[in-house]
Amino acid sequence: MIDPIPIARHDFLSLPHTGKGIENTGQTTVREAAQNFEALFVLELLQEMEKTLEKGSIFGDGLEGKTYADLMRWELAKKISTQSPLGIADALIQQLEPPKAAQSATGENTP
Numbered sequence: 617m618i619d620p621i622p623i624a625r626h627d628f629l630s631l632p633h634t635g636k637g638i639e640n641t642g643q644t645t646v647r648e649a650a651q652n653f654e655a656l657f658v659l660e661l662l663q664e665m666e667k668t669l670e671k672g673s674i675f676g677d678g679l680e681g682k683t684y685a686d687l688m689r690w691e692l693a694k695k696i697s698t699q700s701p702l703g704i705a706d707a708l709i710q711q712l713e714p715p716k717a718a719q720s721a722t723g724e725n726t727p
């Protein structure tokens with residue numbers, strides 16, 4: 617039997633959708649994307665850690681149990697990444713945002 621893909625493994629519906637395409641690289645969009653990436657990284661860590669546990673789940677072994685376990689893992693990963701950040705999101709934001717000196721030299725963001 618083929619194992620179905622877990623619904624919540626990559627919850628792309630919770631990622632920010634602006635409807636404007638890639639050209640929208642505002643600070644909030646970059647920040648949200650970086651935080652979601654950090655949550656996805658934490659999710660992968662949680663899944664690898666769970667592999668070391670004995671088989672069985674508090675949600676059961678059926679498809680419903682796997683779905684609920686995936687949903688719980690994703691919510692836990694989001695909480696961990698926002699309440700105890702690993703610094704991955706901050707590093708991504710620093711890399712993706714234009715430097716402040718370059719902005720002031722071009723006249724952007726000046727009052």
